[in-house]
Amino acid sequence: MTDAAPMRGVLSPVVTPFDADLQVDVERLIRHCRWLLSHDCGLAIFGTNSEGNSLSVDEKIDIVDRLIEAGIDPARMMPGTGCCALPDSVRLTRHMVERGCGGVLTLPPFYYKGLSDEGIYRSIAEIIERAGDSRLRMYLYHIPPVAQVGFSLDLIERLIHDYAGAVAGIKDSSGDWSNTKAMLERFPGWGVFAGNETILLDTMRHGGAGCISATCNVNAPAIVELYRHWQDADADERQSACTALRHRVGKYPMIPALKATIAHFTDDPDWTRLRPPLVALDTATVKQLGAELEAAGFAMPGIAARA
Amino acid sequence: MTDAAPMRGVLSPVVTPFDADLQVDVERLIRHCRWLLSHDCGLAIFGTNSEGNSLSVDEKIDIVDRLIEAGIDPARMMPGTGCCALPDSVRLTRHMVERGCGGVLTLPPFYYKGLSDEGIYRSIAEIIERAGDSRLRMYLYHIPPVAQVGFSLDLIERLIHDYAGAVAGIKDSSGDWSNTKAMLERFPGWGVFAGNETILLDTMRHGGAGCISATCNVNAPAIVELYRHWQDADADERQSACTALRHRVGKYPMIPALKATIAHFTDDPDWTRLRPPLVALDTATVKQLGAELEAAGFAMPGIAARA
Numbered sequence: 001m002t003d004a005a006p007m008r009g010v011l012s013p014v015v016t017p018f019d020a021d022l023q024v025d026v027e028r029l030i031r032h033c034r035w036l037l038s039h040d041c042g043l044a045i046f047g048t049n050s051e052g053n054s055l056s057v058d059e060k061i062d063i064v065d066r067l068i069e070a071g072i073d074p075a076r077m078m079p080g081t082g083c084c085a086l087p088d089s090v091r092l093t094r095h096m097v098e099r100g101c102g103g104v105l106t107l108p109p110f111y112y113k114g115l116s117d118e119g120i121y122r123s124i125a126e127i128i129e130r131a132g133d134s135r136l137r138m139y140l141y142h143i144p145p146v147a148q149v150g151f152s153l154d155l156i157e158r159l160i161h162d163y164a165g166a167v168a169g170i171k172d173s174s175g176d177w178s179n180t181k182a183m184l185e186r187f188p189g190w191g192v193f194a195g196n197e198t199i200l201l202d203t204m205r206h207g208g209a210g211c212i213s214a215t216c217n218v219n220a221p222a223i224v225e226l227y228r229h230w231q232d233a234d235a236d237e238r239q240s241a242c243t244a245l246r247h248r249v250g251k252y253p254m255i256p257a258l259k260a261t262i263a264h265f266t267d268d269p270d271w272t273r274l275r276p277p278l279v280a281l282d283t284a285t286v287k288q289l290g291a292e293l294e295a296a297g298f299a300m301p302g303i304a305a306r307a
Numbered sequence: 308m309t310d311a312a313p314m315r316g317v318l319s320p321v322v323t324p325f326d327a328d329l330q331v332d333v334e335r336l337i338r339h340c341r342w343l344l345s346h347d348c349g350l351a352i353f354g355t356n357s358e359g360n361s362l363s364v365d366e367k368i369d370i371v372d373r374l375i376e377a378g379i380d381p382a383r384m385m386p387g388t389g390c391c392a393l394p395d396s397v398r399l400t401r402h403m404v405e406r407g408c409g410g411v412l413t414l415p416p417f418y419y420k421g422l423s424d425e426g427i428y429r430s431i432a433e434i435i436e437r438a439g440d441s442r443l444r445m446y447l448y449h450i451p452p453v454a455q456v457g458f459s460l461d462l463i464e465r466l467i468h469d470y471a472g473a474v475a476g477i478k479d480s481s482g483d484w485s486n487t488k489a490m491l492e493r494f495p496g497w498g499v500f501a502g503n504e505t506i507l508l509d510t511m512r513h514g515g516a517g518c519i520s521a522t523c524n525v526n527a528p529a530i531v532e533l534y535r536h537w538q539d540a541d542a543d544e545r546q547s548a549c550t551a552l553r554h555r556v557g558k559y560p561m562i563p564a565l566k567a568t569i570a571h572f573t574d575d576p577d578w579t580r581l582r583p584p585l586v587a588l589d590t591a592t593v594k595q596l597g598a599e600l601e602a603a604g605f606a607m608p609g610i611a612a613r614a
Contacts, residue, residue, distance in 0.1 A: 120584055
């Protein structure tokens, strides 16, 4: 990856389907990845909205291997690799780089709270040093509303300075545009991804790299078109439509709602399952959401109905 | 374990020593476990203060096996087994039960926030069902200041009702005595452990099981004596002395301070190391803490100097 272009565009934290025994349903996952790629949406597997933190390291390694075996291009993947325990983050990062993944998305260790920047710096530095591979392209994953631990601007600057190239960008899921804007202004040309598509246009207008957003799981076509046409006259109109859909789905708990939407448009109720501690929407709510989306004229073009 | 008595008394979340490469130093860990046991203090390995969440599942399995091989009694162990990912929690719990551990201490899954009681219930229920072993004695680990996810009284009641025997007790590290008291009153005879020794006497006077406290790593002798003599005339005096030592150490960040204290009394500076994201105290602070403890007449009776 040394000379590979940094990742750009629109990626989806790919939702993870489970079977009745709560095991990962890799066949359904492959089908969903193919749908996303068919709309030119990249694959941020093992993100927050993938229930990535409910999967073991062994499961993640097995899944990525099976996706690649199925012919899915690892260059389009940005798997989540940041765990609480340093050896887990190192093992995952190494594996993803060896398999040719275009990048990795790395949470800071998130169990201990009130961490110093120095402690987070050392965690990231140890991962990079121990991965020991110049092909590594790490995207920092800043999501303080969930992880409660994040990357300050000073810490980012230090990491970029010490690990230029390896520290390739960030996903800012702070939910705070002023923070994303501050990153874009302080680190021009660096790979700043909006944490959701409601600020995709703003992010692109300030020199950003794209967005990595939960809602891509269902609305990838429109979000990718917004990315492609961000300099066109109808960009604001496209942004409004994407934002409206986000809010329509986001009225419900996001991960169950995404799965319910896929279940609706594939006519496949097995898609509604989540692994504990997350809980599926009840059947009535799944129906209601499906009806609301149909009424709004929403569709998932090209999605295959139940196999 | 079906007929084994529930665990009672004083346990230490055993701090974990690391070598220069940040690998677990099992020999030093064994020595520290032996010191704790010599004072009749049980071993809550892989707790928060053990940097347990900075260890991989493989490391935890290897460590517990090596402690047992070294002759340390698993019946005195209450290893931490609660992870973000269900398969990890199941694997650890199964292993600890199979190895004969007296109990396990189980965090709820802690990455996702704003969980429903139902979601946490299903997580714990799946662990118990999948462990599938009547010898399991699970102690719930309630530490919302760190995990940000915890066990409500109603959820505890439901778990005790549905898994009587298996759900054997709780460590309440809420830092809120009114919460511990509410548990003691609502679940009489159940295994409620104080999360630190400053409320050990109150906990015993309300029918509790003991305490599991970070400070046991250095002050086990006095805390165990307080537990043994809680009904004696000098109990309040003992409590005050234990509390004072806790506050003396707790002026500093707790985990680095515990390691610095052990480093001081074993004359072994390697003990000061932590695994990122946690950071050791600087040398001057280590010296200052040691001097303060000496000046206060504190000692670690029977601790062996550097091997």
